Amino acid sequence: MIYLHLLRENPEEFLVSWPGAPEEEEQLRNWIEGRDEPLSLHNVLEWVEDNTSIFWDGIDKNSYIKYVVDNFARNFQKEISPTATIRLPGYGYPLDKMPLNGYSCFPVIATSEGVNWTTKPLFIKELCILKAVEEITNKPGWWDHVRDTRITDGWKKEMLALEWSDYLNHATFTLPMAEWCIEELKDKADLYEKTGLIPILDSKAGVIKSDKLVPDDLKRELFIVSKKLLQTLDENDISHNGISFHLIDPSIYPLIYDRSRILPDRTINRTNCLEACGKGDILQSIWGPNEKDRPSGIFDCFSQWLPCDVIVDETGHAKVDSYINNLHPVHHADMYTTIEKFITLALPAWDIIYRAPQNFRHQRISNNGINYDCTVPDICADRECSWSNMPTAELKNYLKRKEFQSEEFEKKQQLATSDPKPMVFTPPKCDESRLLNLKLERDEDLMDRHLRKWANEEGHEWIGDITKCRVDCREDPIYNWFNETHPFQIPEPSRFYSNPNCPKSSDVRSHDFFGFRHSTNPIQVIVELTEIRLTPENPEYYGDLWNVDGRFNEHIVSTAMFCYDSDNVTANHLYFDVAPREDSTWDQPLLNSNDAMRVFAIKSGGKDSQVLGRTLVDPGWAVFYPNVYRHRQGSFSLVDRSRPGYRKVLKLCLVEPSLPIISTSNVPPQQWDWWTECKAHNEGLNIAERLPPELRDIVFNDVDFPIINGEAKIIRQMLKARRGSFELFQTDPQDELDDERQDYEGLDNEDQDDEDQDDEDQDDESQDDESQDERSNFDESDNE
Template sequence: MLGSQNNDPITELASAISLKYRCHDRGGKGFSYPTAIDSKSHNTSEMLLVREVAMMIVMDRLTDKPDWHLKVYDDTITDKWIQEALALPVEQLYDDIVTDSPGSSNPKMLTSIFDRECLEYCIKELRAKAKFFEETGLVPTLDVDATAVKSDSLVDENLRRRLQAAFATLTQDQNDNPDWHPRTNDKVRNLVHPSLYPFVYGRSRLFLDEVVGVKDAVHRWSGKGEVIPKVSESSGIPAVSDTYQWLPANVKFQEDGSVKFTSYINGLHPNKYPEIYRTIETLVEKALPAWDFCLKQVPNYLHGGPSNEGDRAIVAGRKGSRFPRPRDPDDENEENWTPYFEVFKRAQHAKRGESDKDDSISNPASSDSEDYDEDEVDYEAQSEGGNYYSGTRGQVAWQMMREPVQPAAPEFKAVDYGVKPGDSLRERFKDIQIIVKMASIELTPDKPEFPAGSWHVEGQQNEHIIGTALYYLDSENVTPSHLQFRMSTISDDDYNVGQDSFNWMERVYGTVLRDAQAVQRYGSVETKQGRLLAFPNVFHHRVSPFELQDKTKPGHRRFIALWLVDPYRRVINTGNVPPQQQSWWMEQAFQGLTTQDAEKIPSAVANLLSQSAPGHSISALDAATRGGGSLPGELMNMVKEEAAKIEGPMSLEEAKEHRLKLMDERTQFQSQVESEWESETYNFCEH
C-alpha cells in the first residue's frame, strides 16, 4: 500500500520546482495512469465502427429510462426498445458519431446503421450491466478502450440536500462580491474555483513538508513559508506550466471507510465552513467506486514496470471493441458490398431491357440510338462524398450506388465489470489528492443561452489530473445538456488495404482516412440533475449548448467538480502552501481587536490595512479608520515604504490578475493540444 513518502527535503524541493514534472514520484512500482496530455501514455482508442458507437449511444439512452435495470428483463419491453432504435433517424445518430474534422468532408452516410441482431446484442449487454448496477449503483457507459460511468442513485437525497445547502450558504455569503468567471458574460458564477489563488512560482509561499492542515491553516500558517523562485528555462513540454499550478487538497482514507481532508480546500475557508467540508468528504466517498471502475492503470515499462508477458493492466469492465478487426477490409473484396457486382449487372440488364422494349414500341427509331456501354473502359466519376471511381462504366455505376456490408454483431461474451480485490484506490493508497470546483451556470431572460464548450482535457501535465467526477445537484428551467466525449486514435494503425482502396472502411468507420484528424467520437452522456458522472482524463470532452426552457424566467445548472490527482505522484498541495487569501489573514489577525484597542491605531495605518483587503470589512479596523489617532506624514511615508516591501498574502485584485494570466496560458496550451490532435491524421493513401 502506498502513502506519503518522507523523502529528503532537498530532493523534494528539486522535484517540486522541476519543470519536467513539478511533483515527486511516490514509488508507482512501474504502473501509471494514462492521460490525454501525456503523449507517451496509453491514451489512444481503436477506430470504432459507426455501428458500435451507435450501439453505445442507444445503450446509454436506454439506461436513462426509469427502472431500466428491471425492464430490461421484460421481452415485450425490450422488443419495443429494439423497434424504437431501428426507427431512429441515421442523421440524428451521426451528429454524435462522426468527427468534425477541420478541412475534411465526411464520408457518405450509411443508409442504415442497426439490424435486429446488433440491438439484441445491446439487450444482452444491458442485462449484464443491470446486474452490476444492482450491486454497485454504477452504470458503465460509452465503454471500449476507456469508459465513463454514471449513477443517479449513489448520491442519495440527503446528500443532495446538504450540497444544495452548501451552495446556498456560499452564494449568500458571497452576494456582496460575487465571482463571475471571466469571459463568460456573467453566466458562470464561481463559489470555489482552483484558478483563483493558484500556486504561483516566484510568488506563493511554500513549506517542503506537508505541515498545513485544515483547522490550523489560517491562524497558524497563513503568510508563512518560503517563496520558490520561478525558473525560466524551457521544459520542452508545452503542457507543463512554469508559472501556475492548481492546488489540490489532501484526503486521507479512514479505517471506518470514510475519508477526511487533511489539508484545506483552496478557496473554501476551513474554519467558517466545517459542515461544507464534511459534505464534500461524503461526496468524495461516493465518487471513489466510480473512479475505481473507470480509471485504468497500465504497466510503465519505461520506468521499471513489469516485464513478464502475463503482466496485466489494472482495469475493470470492457477492455476493447465489441467487434473483431475486419479480416479483409479492402474495397476489392466484393463481400464488403451489397449488392454484388453481378447482381447489380443483372438488375441493370433487366431494367434496361424493359426500358428498351417500351422505347421500341413507342419510338421505333430509338433502337438506332447509341447503346449504353457498360463495358466501356477508362471511365471516371466523382461521388458526392468526394471519392473518385474508375473502371468500366458499369463498374463505376456500381461503385457509386453500392452500400457497405457492415460487420455483423459478434456473439455476446460476458464482461467482468467488477473491480478486482486489491485494485481499488482505497486498497492501493493511504491517501489521495483532490481539486475542488463549485459553480453555477446562471441564465436569465436577457442571457437565455449557454454556448457549446470547446474540446479540452483537464489541467496541465504538472497537475497530473487522471480523473474527473462531476455531480449535478440542481437544474431549474434549462433544457437538457450533454457532455460529449472523444479520444485520440492510432493514426498509423496497419490495416490490410491496397492503395486508395479504403472507401469501405471510411463508410463503416465514419471517418475520412486521407489526411483527416485521427480522433474517435464516443458519444455523449446527459448531465441531468442528481447524476454523478465520472471519467478518466484520456477523454477529450465538451459541454453541449443549452438554454432556458421558459425564456421569461431565470434558470440555472449547478454542479461540483472533483479532479483526482495521480496517486502515484505527489504534487504541490495545500498541505505545502498556506492559504493565500489576504482577507482570511486579515480577519484572523484582527478578529480579537476591540474597538477600544483599535482607537489606538492611527487612522492612516488602519486605512492602509483596510485598503489591502478591499471588499472585506473588519469592524474594529473600520472604527479605527474613523476615530483612530493621527501619525506624522514623514512617519506614515516610512510605514508605507516598509509595508510595500513586505510581500504578504495575495489581495483579491492580485489573485484575479493571476487568474486571467493562468486562463490565457491554458487557452494557449489547449490550442497547442488541439493543433497536435489535428496534426495526427490518417494517411491510408500511403499504404
C-alpha cells in the first residue's frame, strides 16, 4: 500500500504504461496533487474507473497495481540505499508483498486488500465433538482404550448421559456424534503413538498438542539457562507489568522505521554481528514523516519484530544462524543451543499446520443449509415462522406452565436437600481408569468475571445489577417459546466414518519441511520468553485479550508454545476462536442473533467470532496453533495463596517460510551494551578519549548511537500502545471491558501519588474538575 506523499512526488511511477487519454492523465495528476488525506492506489483506481473512459477491459487490474507498487518500493529503496542488492518486504518490496517465485502461502486473516481467510461456521454439534475429542485426549492411556470396544461402549453411554447444555446453550449429543468421536480418536491414536502429535480443534485449520514431544531433561535444560539469563539481567532490562516478566521480548529493540539501520548489500550472522553495530543505512518509512499519512490496522507503520534466521539441515535439525534479538550471542550461547532443540521439535508440527488448509481440511457435519421444524403450524399459518407470531394467550399459558414447572423443580430440590439419605447415582463396577469422567466446564466469561471484580473492588453496585441483568436476559419467554416450538433440523455426522484428510503418521515429515523450500534457504523464527509471577498480594492472573501474533509486517503463520515450568498455580487453558464471514461462507440466509446462538453459538447473527474451544497449557503439554485462529490465555491463580507461584513459557513464532522478511541478519544489533563490545566502538572510544573534553562532547553528541535502555522501554510502551491487541474482526464485549479496565488501572497506578496530594489540597469542586480531565485524558489515550 503506497500513500499520498509518494504519489505526489512521483506520479509518473503510477502513470507508467498509462492506458488512458493524455487529458485524463492530466486530470489524474491534478486530483492526486490536490488531496490532503491519505491516498492508496486502490483509491486511485476507483477514481480512474469513475472519471475516465478506462474500465480495465482486457487489463489485469491486480497485476497493474502490483507492478506500480513494486516500482514505487524499488525506487524508494534506491533513494535510501543506492547500492542495495537485497530486497525484502518494506525494503525494496512493499510491506504487503506476497510470496515470491509464484509460491502459494499460508493464509492470513487479512491483507491490505481485505479479508484473506474465511471459514464456514461449525454447528454446535461439531463444537461438542471438538470438545469431546480434546477432553478425551487428555486422559491417560486413551490411545489404548479407544481400541477396546467394551471400553468405548461405556464411553458412548457416558457422553450421551452428560448434560451438554452445561457446556453450550442449546447443545445436544447424539449417538452418531459419539460414534464419530470414537472413530476419529482411533485415527488420532495411530498418529499419536508414532509421532506424539494430536490434532485438535481442527476443521479448515487446526491446533496440535503433544504431551510427549519435549523430554523432561530438555525442560530442565531450559529452566537452567533461563535462570542464568535472569541472573545476568538488570531489573531495568526486563520489561514487565508487575505480573508478566519478559526475559526475551521482541518488542524491545525492534526494527524502527526512520531510526534503525539496515545493511544494503550483505547479511550478518551470530559470529560477526557485533562488529556490524552502527553500520548500514537508516531505513526510512515509506509513509513519510507525517503521522496522518500512516495507516492503522493490519500494518505497524512504525516498527517490526525482528526474527532470527534458522538453517534447517537435511536431517531436520535447526541451527540459529543470526542473533536472537535481545539474547546475546556470546554471553548466552548455551541458551541458543537449547532454543535450537525446541525449534527442531516444533518443525514437524509447524509443517502439518502449514499444509493443513490445503491438505488436511475437513468438516464433520455438512453445512449446506438448515430449516425450522415448525411444531405450531396453526399459529404460524401462512406467515413466515417468527417469535413475533406468538399469540398473547399462548404467552400467558406458556408463562403459567413455566411457573408451575419452576415450582415443581424447587419442591424436588427441597425434598432432595431434606432427605437424610439422598439418592446417589452409582456407576457400574469397572476399572475407574477406563471411565471418561468428562467435566463439561463452560468457557469462562471474561465480562462477568471482570464486572464482578469491579463490583467488589470499586463498590459499583450498578455493575452487579448489569451482571444479573445479563443472566436474566438470557431467559426471554418469547424466545424460549419460539426455540421450543421451532427446533432446527440439524444434520448428523455420517453413519459411515470417513475422514481421509485427517493427518496420518506418513504425513509427518522429519525433514524437507514446508514442501517447496530448498534446504539451503533459512526459515525465520521470532523468540519470546515470558514468566508470569503471582504473589499473595496479586494472587490471580485474569487472562489476555483475543489477539493474533504480530501484525502483517511479521507474516507469522504459526506459533509453538512450550510451558516448561510452573509452581503453585492452577491449570491454565489457551482459548481459540475464528471469524466466520456470512457474506462468503454461510450457505443459509443471514440468521438473527437468536438463531445464530442456537445453531452455531455465535452472537449477533454471525457478525461475532465463534469460539472453537480450549486446550491445556501446562508443563506436560506443547501447543502449536495457526495464526488464522485468534487466541487468548485464560485465567489462573495461586493454589496456596500464602506463597508465590509462577508459570514459565517459551513462544516461537514461525514467519511465512516462502516469504523472508527483514531479520537480524539484515539489521545490526541496536543494544547499547552490545555496541560497547564492538571493536570499532572501542577503537573510536580510545581516539575520542584523547580529545579535549569540549571536542569529545561534540563528537558524542553528533554520533548516532544505538538505542539506550531507557529509550528502548519508551519505544516498547509506544509499540504496545499502537499495536494493542490485533483485533481484525468484531470483538466481544468482554474485550472492550478488559481494554478499559487495564487502561483505567494503568492510569490509576501512574497518577496515584499526585491524586492523593491533590485530594488533600483541593476542594470537592476542583476534585470533580480533575476527575473530568482525567476521564478526558483516558478517552484520548483509548482512542489513540
